[in-house]
Amino acid sequence: MKHVIALAAGGTGGHLFPAEALARELMARGHDVVIHTERRGAQYTQALAGIAHVVLPASSLEGGVAAKVRAVLTILRGLLASRSDMKRRKVTAVVGFGGYPSFAPALAAKSLGLPLLLHEQATHLSKANRQLLRFADGLATSFPQVAGADGFDTGRIVETGNPVRQSILAARGDYPAFGDDLPLRLLVVGGSQSAAVFGRVVPPALLALPAGIRQRLQVSLQYKGDDADAIARQLHDAGVDARVQPFFDDMGQRLRDAHLVVTRAGATTAADLLTIGRPAIFVPLPHGGAREEQKRNAETLAQAGVGWHVPEADLTPDALAALLRQAFTSPTRLPDAARAAAALGRPDAASRLADAVERLL
Ligand SMILES: CC(=O)N[C@H]1[C@@H](OP(=O)(O)OP(=O)(O)OC[C@H]2O[C@@H](n3ccc(=O)[nH]c3=O)[C@H](O)[C@@H]2O)O[C@H](CO)[C@@H](O)[C@@H]1O
Known part of the structure; x- marks a missing residue:
């Protein structure tokens, strides 16, 4: 009825x-x-x-x-x-x-x-x-x-x-080819409001990576600060292929293409990336209240092997560069985490x- x-x-x-x-x-x-x-x-x-x-x-x-x-x-x-x-x-x-x-x-x-x-x-x-x-x-x-x-x-x-959107379900697919000389696709998303911290920390971290990694990077950075254009230029001048946008309407496709996601730990972003099965570095919104919830999401997912939980206070450009380098140079770490993510997808x-x-x- x-x-x-x-x-x-x-x-x-x-x-x-x-x-x-x-x-x-x-x-x-x-x-x-x-x-x-x-x-x-x-x-x-x-x-x-x-x-x-x-x-x-x-x-x-x-x-x-x-x-x-x-x-x-x-x-x-x-x-x-x-x-x-x-x-x-x-x-x-x-x-x-x-x-x-x-x-x-x-x-x-x-x-x-x-x-x-x-x-x-x-x-x-x-x-x-x-x-x-x-x-x-x-x-x-x-x-x-x-x-x-x-x-x-x-x-x-x-x-x-x-429940995730149709566009996310439609984008499910195998983890992208990963290895020597292939592109490394990094998706950075702050949630529906974007996150200022990623505009501050991600660009210097990318610039600190060894040239061999930096030149293979293809970065999608969700960021809506006034300096978004300046950040895009700075990355471009350093030879990083980067797209900086306030919001990505094609999240399914970008998740599908990504080898690694750097993200807040909002529960719906988490559901999207688990459905598609991609590993992530989770940087939860700091400080109590509803925001504490993101810390718990991040802890739960990191413990399940989906990636890393990095509190915002520890997210320095050097720390992020070290983590990215470790992730991108291990042949198994990211594919294993992608499998752990997919196992939790619903x-x-x-x-x-x-x-x-x-x-x-
Ligand atoms: C401040 C606030 O109220 N935060 C809450 C809000 O966060 P928020 O609204 O940021 O929620 P999430 O991060 O969970 O979800 C964002 C959604 O937007 C999509 N997306 C994001 C960026 C982009 O460029 N394109 C795009 O499509 C993501 O894929 C995801 O589907 O709801 C979440 C789910 O209840 C909670 O965990 C958060 O604590």
């Missing part, structure tokens, strides 16, 4: 792209889908193409008392807008993907008595999901274990994996998550 399902997702790629992947799977099964997101999410026009979506007012609950009061009022406005859209469309179930903007639609779902399934992308429940758990009818996880769900009925927890995640949604209907 056809249903109308609302997906609630924060506006960064890390939350919105898994929602997109589930939306397309549910639509392929004949359901109608609407994504409730916020202003930043609506900017991903490629991800939302052909999917009904609603842009809600949203705010995080961080800051002083006055900011908190304003935030509560904004969330209430979001809740009313979300609720009236759900009623109008006759929504029958809601899936929350985390991020504070998922709060209002999740509460709207409960006020309408609709079943609510939460999806967690990371190894530990995010703040928003932790707070929403008491209202949830089910929890879908991306890893076999998820921390922070103590007290929630384990019978209602299902491991689905983190290409069936969208389908498993759609099954979990249909069980709630």
Whole structure:
């Protein structure tokens, strides 16, 4: 039977792209889908193409008392807008993907008595999901274990994996040929917001590499600082074949081509690179809160042999150059890590998550 399902997702790629992947799977099964997101999410026009979506007012609950009061009022406005859209469309179930903007639609779902399934992308429940758990009818996880769900009925927890976009699934393929004299392709991505640290540290690290490695490099650097053009010129002048862009729309192809990825440890970036099976140097967003979650992702993946965890404080140009040199000169280290990554990939995640949604209907 056809249903109308609302997906609630924060506006960064890390939350919105898994929602997109589930939306397309549910639509392929004949359901109608609407994504409730916020202003930043609506900017991903490629991800939302052909999917009904609603842009809600949203705010995080961080800051002083006055900011908190304003935030509560904004969330209430979001809740009313979300609720009236759900009623109008006759929504029958809601899936929350985390991020504070998922709060209002999740509460709207409960006020309408609709079943609510939460999806967690990371190894530990995010703040928003932790707070929403008491209202949830089910929890879908991306890893076999998820921390922070103590007290929630384990019978209602299902491991689905983190759904990735079609363009990522379509790019799966063997690890690229690797060895003497062949090109070495390095992909550097900071997550949906890019990361200033990579603009600061990666170029000098590349320039410090021995000429024999430097001249074989083909680098894709996601970076959106004002000095992006200057960095591209500097690398070019040093004989490094580099493309510097604020965001890569062709992430699947770039991951497929890459021998090594240098990245933050956002859970959705991790799902993308595990699905394609590429090794990585993880440099998690530093400092507590939601950001601590990236440190845990990085630790988990490094322990599984997918690559290295380097805290940002230790990421000096010299340290990165030494690591790159070690990785690129070992004949086995990167191919082995690529195999460990692929073993953790979950290409069936969208389908498993759609099954979990249909069980709630
Ligand atoms: C500040 C913040 O809220 N961070 C969270 C957010 O991060 P963020 O939104 O950065 O999420 P991720 O790094 O997990 O995902 C980014 C997505 O953008 C894609 N991409 C990235 C760069 C690029 O040039 N092209 C491209 O397509 C990646 O392949 C990935 O699919 O969601 C993640 C998943 O819940 C969380 O782990 C992060 O803590």
